[in-house]
Amino acid sequence: MFSYRHAFHAGNHADVLKHTTLIALMKYLTQKDTALTVIDTHAGAGLYRLDGDYTETSGEAQEGIFRLLSEPKAAAAPVKKAPAATKTAAAGGAKPAAAPGWAPALQDYIDLLRGLNPQFAETGDIAHLKIYPGSPFIEQQFLSGRDKLKLFELHPTDFKSLSGNIEQLGVGRQVAVSREDGFEALKTFLPPPARRAMVLCDPSYEMKSDYGRVATCMADAVKRFATGTYVVWYPIIPRPEAHDLPRKLKTLAVKAGRSWLNAALTVKSSKLTTDTTGEVIRPGLPASGMFVINPPHTLKAELQAALPQMVALLGQDRNAGFTLEHGG
Numbered sequence: 456m457f458s459y460r461h462a463f464h465a466g467n468h469a470d471v472l473k474h475t476t477l478i479a480l481m482k483y484l485t486q487k488d489t490a491l492t493v494i495d496t497h498a499g500a501g502l503y504r505l506d507g508d509y510t511e512t513s514g515e516a517q518e519g520i521f522r523l524l525s526e527p528k529a530a531a532a533p534v535k536k537a538p539a540a541t542k543t544a545a546a547g548g549a550k551p552a553a554a555p556g557w558a559p560a561l562q563d564y565i566d567l568l569r570g571l572n573p574q575f576a577e578t579g580d581i582a583h584l585k586i587y588p589g590s591p592f593i594e595q596q597f598l599s600g601r602d603k604l605k606l607f608e609l610h611p612t613d614f615k616s617l618s619g620n621i622e623q624l625g626v627g628r629q630v631a632v633s634r635e636d637g638f639e640a641l642k643t644f645l646p647p648p649a650r651r652a653m654v655l656c657d658p659s660y661e662m663k664s665d666y667g668r669v670a671t672c673m674a675d676a677v678k679r680f681a682t683g684t685y686v687v688w689y690p691i692i693p694r695p696e697a698h699d700l701p702r703k704l705k706t707l708a709v710k711a712g713r714s715w716l717n718a719a720l721t722v723k724s725s726k727l728t729t730d731t732t733g734e735v736i737r738p739g740l741p742a743s744g745m746f747v748i749n750p751p752h753t754l755k756a757e758l759q760a761a762l763p764q765m766v767a768l769l770g771q772d773r774n775a776g777f778t779l780e781h782g783g
């Protein structure tokens with residue numbers, strides 16, 4: 456059985472990138488009149504406590520959402536204007552320069568957190584930020600009556616929490632929760648009835664085989680339903696499978712003649728260091744990315760504005776930076 460529990464990681468810098476991107480996607484895709492089917496292949500527990508034992512033990516939210524929100528002045532300042540080129544890197548510790556307030560995509564993310572944390576919304580005090588939404592709750596917030604959300608989660612404890620959290624929303628059959636393998640289950644939902652779908656594939660990559668399964672699953676999904684929007688989160692770590700995954704996804708999109716976007720956020724060096732006693736210190740997750748097949752045309756501009764702010768606020772050393780590429 457898996458040992459990965461997203462509660463340890465909720466609100467970390469990878470969630471900031473993933474959930475800001477997810478909100479921008481959901482906001483755009485739910486504007487149309489035709490029904491949208493949203494499929495979340497690896498849903499997690501749905502809601503997390505930021506003051507719970509898991510989060511406090513790992514401290515990851517401190518390097519993510521709390522760090523983002525703890526410097527309001529920095530956020531109210533500068534956004535670097537991205538060059539026209541498709542690839543942009545803000546490294547070398549350079550702080551972004553120019554443009555007031557939060558980028559719209561980050562503002563939407565913060566507004567969603569405010570909606571779940573009324574005391575935080577009222578006071579602006581991050582000590583009152585206690586509830587963090589996972590991808591299912593983010594997706595659900597944007598649905599209208601005609602849309603459907605299918606959630607898959609294999610871990611028995613997280614499945615139980617997810618089912619309970621979704622039940623509390625009282626949304627009936629609009630949201631379905633299943634304890635099934637999300638990679639396999641996806642096949643049965645494509646193509647969707649109204650021929651509009653967004654799929655989030657966000658495994659824990661706890662097993663090395665997840666990297667290969669993501670690539671195979673996405674290739675199969677694009678074959679079954681070429682016009683769906685497919686969203687993959689991936690870790691950027693020194694491991695060949697991790698390095699290969701975005702390259703494989705890009706090849707698959709190009710071969711299928713689909714447009715694609717790849718956004719990556721680095722917050723620190725991936726190098727091992729030693730403390731004063733000579734003990735090796737592992738840096739934790741230094742970077743992650745979001746690969747989107749068939750992105751809405753608005754997504755690149757949204758991320759081009761948000762990523763420099765993430766770098767400025769979440770960056771921990773001179774390796775911090777972002778890349779944003781697209782094609783097709």
Ligand code: SAM
Nearest residue numbers: 461497498499589590608609610636637657659
């Ligand atoms: N998407 C969630 C979010 O953003 O809030 C986080 C998901 S977490 C990174 C990955 C989840 O996938 C874990 O809760 C894990 O138990 C679950 N999982 C692992 N393998 C799975 C599989 N084959 N099918 C469905 N869920 C799986």
